[in-house]
Amino acid sequence: MTGHVELADVSRALFLLSMDDADGAMAALTANWAPADEIRADLAAALVTATAADRARALGDVFRDHALPHDHANECYRAAFYFSGRAEALASNPLYAHYLAHRSGAILDKWIHYFPVYHRHLERHRGTPVRVLEIGVYRGGGLDMWQQYFGPEATVVGLDVDEAAVRAVNGRYLVELGDQEDPEVLRRVNAEHGPFDIVIDDGGHTMAQQIVTAETMFPLMLDGGTFIVEDCHTSYWDYYQGGRKRAGTFIEWVKDRVDDEHARYDAAIDRRSIWATHLDGLHVYDSVVVLDKAERFRPFSEVAGSSSYLRSDRLAESYLADALASRDQLQAELEAIRGEVAALRDEMGRATERSATEAIENDRSARLALQRMRQESVQTNAELERLQSELSSANGRVLESWEQIRLMRGSVSWRLTAPIRAVRRRMSR
Numbered sequence: 001m002t003g004h005v006e007l008a009d010v011s012r013a014l015f016l017l018s019m020d021d022a023d024g025a026m027a028a029l030t031a032n033w034a035p036a037d038e039i040r041a042d043l044a045a046a047l048v049t050a051t052a053a054d055r056a057r058a059l060g061d062v063f064r065d066h067a068l069p070h071d072h073a074n075e076c077y078r079a080a081f082y083f084s085g086r087a088e089a090l091a092s093n094p095l096y097a098h099y100l101a102h103r104s105g106a107i108l109d110k111w112i113h114y115f116p117v118y119h120r121h122l123e124r125h126r127g128t129p130v131r132v133l134e135i136g137v138y139r140g141g142g143l144d145m146w147q148q149y150f151g152p153e154a155t156v157v158g159l160d161v162d163e164a165a166v167r168a169v170n171g172r173y174l175v176e177l178g179d180q181e182d183p184e185v186l187r188r189v190n191a192e193h194g195p196f197d198i199v200i201d202d203g204g205h206t207m208a209q210q211i212v213t214a215e216t217m218f219p220l221m222l223d224g225g226t227f228i229v230e231d232c233h234t235s236y237w238d239y240y241q242g243g244r245k246r247a248g249t250f251i252e253w254v255k256d257r258v259d260d261e262h263a264r265y266d267a268a269i270d271r272r273s274i275w276a277t278h279l280d281g282l283h284v285y286d287s288v289v290v291l292d293k294a295e296r297f298r299p300f301s302e303v304a305g306s307s308s309y310l311r312s313d314r315l316a317e318s319y320l321a322d323a324l325a326s327r328d329q330l331q332a333e334l335e336a337i338r339g340e341v342a343a344l345r346d347e348m349g350r351a352t353e354r355s356a357t358e359a360i361e362n363d364r365s366a367r368l369a370l371q372r373m374r375q376e377s378v379q380t381n382a383e384l385e386r387l388q389s390e391l392s393s394a395n396g397r398v399l400e401s402w403e404q405i406r407l408m409r410g411s412v413s414w415r416l417t418a419p420i421r422a423v424r425r426r427m428s429r
């Protein structure tokens, strides 16, 4: 017996789970391991969940919750993915299809949930003469995948600090040797092989490497380009100088970019930085960050629902539309109240007659009812007055808007643009 479960036993248990054999799976897990009672109870609960995929996922959660080796949970989640039919659903993703078909050649080690993200952001570049830089080449499996994905017109270049990567690629692609944390290296790669449309940072994943690479390469990229940073979970891992909300992590750097996106709305944010002017989109996924590069136009708002080009004219028209709508609404409310008043008056008339008769019979409750009705009548009249005054101010606003439009039409700019409107009218006939 060992103090922990062997990965081989987890694999056996997962195989048995796929055959709906929960008892066999438990026996496999505990063949060489005597789990603590609490873990055993959690395992037993996990193994009786509804489907094979649920069981594999729940088993992974038990390993994760009890801080058992990461590989064990990984195997379970991998099995759950294949048991659940999600692999079939993802097979139409060409990058995943390449990955599935890739059973020989250069090693390719990927987190599967990256594939939909890549395809969502990179599909538009396929079949075009894009220049792609992959930072972190390893044995070249990624370069093969990108070349196949983007097509023969694309130029795919690599950068790695390890000579073994250059040797493994063996001249099939341009691979530069150098450290991504050195801005000079990045600038040299850009000068020799760029500017790039796409940069994929799958290098060393430390905070400094990711930040220096983004800050150096993003400004050098072409407009319309896409910058992808992988494995951003290292921002939460001590080993990579990460830590939740720790200053200096790549994810904290990304959060500052969210502020830059809004530079136009806060004078304290630098409006001229590349992030304020050219970060057109910022997409944060589990462990992947995507930055879209494109020069942004200055934000402005516009009122639709008017054919006029002049903003002041469009605003006056929209105020008028508002005033007319609120006037109509008030008018409808007023009509309803008037109806209520008329009904109340009828009722009061009838009640007065009744109470005269009932008073003779000394009926106190009839008198009280009459009194209540009188109070209601006073309140209804007050409401009527309020609505009438609101209506008259709404009418005032309508008149003001009309006046504004009338003044505008007499203005120099209106007269100057008259020929444009005349042409438009003629064209719309």
Ligand SMILES: C[S@@+](CC[C@H](N)C(=O)[O-])C[C@H]1O[C@@H](n2cnc3c(N)ncnc32)[C@H](O)[C@@H]1O
Pocket (backbone or CB within 6 Å): 107, 108, 109, 134, 135, 136, 137, 138, 139, 140, 141, 142, 143, 159, 160, 161, 162, 165, 178, 179, 180, 181, 202, 203, 204, 205, 209
């Ligand atoms: C995860 S592997 C890359 C895998 C590859 N992208 C693929 O899809 O097959 C990471 C690579 O980054 C490289 N690397 C690590 N630190 C680096 C640095 N400072 N500059 C450049 N490359 C680095 C490593 O040598 C290794 O080959």
